Amino acid sequence: MNLRIAIQKSGRLSEDSLKLLNDCGISVKSAGAKLRSQAENFPVEVYFLRDDDIPQYVQDGVADLGVVGENVLYEKCKDVEVVQKLGFGRCRLSLAVPRNSAYQSVASLEGRKIATSYPFLVESWLRQNRVDAEIHEISGSVEIAPGIGLADAVCDLVSSGSTLFMNGLQEVETILESEAVLVKKTELDEEKEKLLRKLLFRINSVQAARKNKYILLNAPNDALDEIFALLPGMKSPTVLPLAEEGWSSVHSVVPEAEFWDKIEALKYAGAQGILVVPIEKMIQ
Numbered sequence: 001m002n003l004r005i006a007i008q009k010s011g012r013l014s015e016d017s018l019k020l021l022n023d024c025g026i027s028v029k030s031a032g033a034k035l036r037s038q039a040e041n042f043p044v045e046v047y048f049l050r051d052d053d054i055p056q057y058v059q060d061g062v063a064d065l066g067v068v069g070e071n072v073l074y075e076k077c078k079d080v081e082v083v084q085k086l087g088f089g090r091c092r093l094s095l096a097v098p099r100n101s102a103y104q105s106v107a108s109l110e111g112r113k114i115a116t117s118y119p120f121l122v123e124s125w126l127r128q129n130r131v132d133a134e135i136h137e138i139s140g141s142v143e144i145a146p147g148i149g150l151a152d153a154v155c156d157l158v159s160s161g162s163t164l165f166m167n168g169l170q171e172v173e174t175i176l177e178s179e180a181v182l183v184k185k186t187e188l189d190e191e192k193e194k195l196l197r198k199l200l201f202r203i204n205s206v207q208a209a210r211k212n213k214y215i216l217l218n219a220p221n222d223a224l225d226e227i228f229a230l231l232p233g234m235k236s237p238t239v240l241p242l243a244e245e246g247w248s249s250v251h252s253v254v255p256e257a258e259f260w261d262k263i264e265a266l267k268y269a270g271a272q273g274i275l276v277v278p279i280e281k282m283i284q
């Protein structure tokens with residue numbers, strides 16, 4: 001019995017999808033000419049596919065699970081269940097117009113032509129905003145459209161904004177924020193659900209580890225109370241005496257997001273020799 005997982009063959013999500021599986025202790029080789037790969041140490045088989053096809057494959061039960069961007073998932077409207085957000089492939093689906101155009105509000109799109117690979121999402125957004133515009137569907141290189149007279153505006157994915165900039169466009173509306181998600185077929189049999197729970201336990205440990213750092217520092221004993229207040233840790237900090245009288249070593253876990261603020265406060269409280277170490281897995 002295998003869990004069959006569909007991931008993107010080559011593109012923006014491929015490397016992170018494979019890394020996630022590998023960090024979960026599931027060793028899979030990247031896609032070569034071979035488009036199926038059996039993991040060595042977990043009952044998982046990986047299918048390497050075009051990302052657009054993944055929601056359909058999971059809906060049909062050809063694959064049990066898939067890793068896909070929310071942008072593709074919501075465009076395709078397939079009947080699959082989102083199991084977990086994965087924290088990579090972050091981008092937004094945005095409307096953009098030529099930099100020299102006099103865009104003022106959504107109403108400026110009335111009667112205009114919009115080039116996009118996301119006709120369903122754009123259509124729904126236009127309807128919500130009560131704007132009537134024409135959609136011209138193209139499958140790639142969308143940002144070229146206004147420059148060659150194909151459309152007045154585009155709706156495409158943006159992350160750094162450099163593709164828009166290089167093509168003389170400016171972002172004017174965000175219609176969807178997106179990241180990669182793990183999706184599953186709505187009804188899986190009990191044995192596969194059990195494997196999925198096992199996989200999710202590992203994914204959660206990997207994600208928690210990525211969001212936290214292990215911190216070690218030395219501090220004079222009279223500063224410890226203030227330092228403990230800054231470092232709640234998973235339960236409470238570990239404290240070990242140093243060979244030098246009156247000093248201790250403190251170990252704890254700090255969320256990545258609060259990290260720099262904490263370090264400043266710790267130094268101010270008297271901490272020295274602060275070491276910060278990545279965590280490989282974190283089981284809470």
Ligand SMILES: Nc1ncnc2c1ncn2[C@@H]1O[C@H](COP(=O)(O)OP(=O)(O)OP(=O)(O)O)[C@@H](O)[C@H]1O
Pocket residue numbers: 008009010011012013049050051052068069070071072089090091157158159160178179180
């Ligand atoms: N610039 C970006 N930054 C971050 N994530 C992105 C970016 N562009 C796309 N993505 C995410 O990665 C997914 C795959 O993007 P990619 O450009 O590799 O797709 P593609 O060209 O359609 O690939 P395929 O050949 O599999 O159909 C997108 O659907 C989106 O979720």
Ligand SMILES: O=P(O)(O)OC[C@H]1O[C@H](OP(=O)(O)OP(=O)(O)O)[C@H](O)[C@@H]1O
Pocket residue numbers: 012140141143156157158159160161162163164
């Ligand atoms: O805001 P930016 O950082 O410039 O990213 C945006 C670009 O990234 C994606 O294309 P990608 O580079 O993946 O190529 P593709 O069109 O072949 O999918 C997307 O379709 C945009 O064109």
Ligand SMILES: [Mg+2]
Pocket residue numbers: 050051052
């Ligand atoms: Mg695609």
